[in-house]
Amino acid sequence: MTPGFTTEKREDGSTSSKNSCVHLSNPHLQKMKEDILYHLDLGTGTHDFPALFGDIKFVCVGGSPSRMKAFSKYITGELGLGDPNADVPNICAGTDRYAMYKVGPVLSVSHGMGIPSISILLHELIKLLYHSKCSDVTIIRIGTSGGIGLEPGSVVITSQAVDASFKPQFEQIILGKTVVRSTQLDGELAQKLMECSQEMQEFKTVVGSTMCTLDFYEGQARLDGAFCFYTEEEKLQYLQAAFEAGVRNIEMESSVFAAMCNLSGLQAAVVCVTLLNRLEGDQISSSHDVLVEYQQRPQKLVSRFIKNRLEKSKAL
């Protein structure tokens, strides 16, 4: 199988479109006989991508491999596709970099922690969807975060990812030069997810900006890292300024996720639960059981969204 490269022009002359095929913006792939997705331990020379993945319509990604395995079992039950207690095999069992599970039209994949880790995954995942000839794919990150001014356990649907200066952009260094990409997310999809939460009425959900940082401690103004060269007052001033700029939670992957999904024409959303209110503390000290229940909230919300959409497409 030889990977190809197509550019689909829309009526308005742009080369990106939502709700259609996945776009690759890389003419060099044309010249490759085979494409090895090294960190997934998959390749076009060894795996029949359209047969394995061609029916995928939803991709859910999250940091923790065990959480993404749990989600694949949960959605199995929710969609009535089998026994939710049965084991789901890890498609990437040949590597321990990421874990991947497939349940009907839903792919559940772990991405590790931080921008570089999710960026490697997304490069290879977008190529996987392209080689598999997938169309109309929606991709949602379901994660954990620190909240600002929200009670712990609240869910934030991201309107836009912002950087540490509250700007809706992702700065990347390519060939030593800075490239700036947009981190706006799909407003219509965020609205659909908000409606699901209103149907469910199980937990508080808001739509807001999500700040994406490169560090969990100093980068998020925590006082409990190995180093801290600022005062508690300076920390609170910074978080308060973030809140006033519309930031409702802080995590470590949304900016590059938004930027890369925009470039590839994927409809994308970020749904994160807040584990604590950062205006009140830094340590994640809730009990194990409480944290487990919090982490199920984005899974429940996204599962309801997928169910609604599949039922709607059956009814058409």
Next chain:
Amino acid sequence: MTPGFTTEKREDGSTSSKNSCVHLSNPHLQKMKEDILYHLDLGTGTHDFPALFGDIKFVCVGGSPSRMKAFSKYITGELGLGDPNADVPNICAGTDRYAMYKVGPVLSVSHGMGIPSISILLHELIKLLYHSKCSDVTIIRIGTSGGIGLEPGSVVITSQAVDASFKPQFEQIILGKTVVRSTQLDGELAQKLMECSQEMQEFKTVVGSTMCTLDFYEGQARLDGAFCFYTEEEKLQYLQAAFEAGVRNIEMESSVFAAMCNLSGLQAAVVCVTLLNRLEGDQISSSHDVLVEYQQRPQKLVSRFIKNRLEKSKAL
């Protein structure tokens, strides 16, 4: 157990020293009754850190959890501390963010991929060593990388980590402002590791600069990502300029590793094998067995170093 905060002044008046206790530069920790190392699932209120970790003299970190488990078994055999085929328990079994194994004075820990992932680990690991009252600790990253102008399988001992503009610095955003930290590594330790390789004569080893990037594809000038907006000629010009600036390999963790170890007074080194020569290609297409053998090389070298140092300290 209440974590404290001490500053040890050296004769020259500085507050950081190598080969002594681990330094924390964070006065806020004094006020905390308990310190929860969330991503390690360990805490000073639930674990007796000095009893569990007080005897640690060497910390080895690497991206992959299974590789760090393999290293813990390998070093068990090399140091004559037990059966290298016996299972070593994962100290962080309560979380899937990182894996941690202890064999006598050696701690082997996975750090995932990229600067943010290793940064979270290092904040919590440095606090772990501090709470455990460890002294004279050497920390070594054993990893994989892309080489520049070296035959695949060569090992690079990092003299200094450089950024995508080949500068020996790590830029970090704290409270929205850029802070620049030094990424120089310990020259004496690098020399000691080089001598071990010369003793072994099993594979080519060089000392050189290591470029640390935030992305594996566009950030490392690859042509095989989901996006690529530059030509092959521009790629090669960039890699050639890196080579001329002294860069011998590219990976994704060394800069923040060097910066954080410098700040905490830990003697630190980075030892990475090169899986390919980036002047000749982008895809990692060597066979599984060849890649496994390459990945054992930094383990063998660091194991020899640890053995030599332990024998020397016994002889004193």
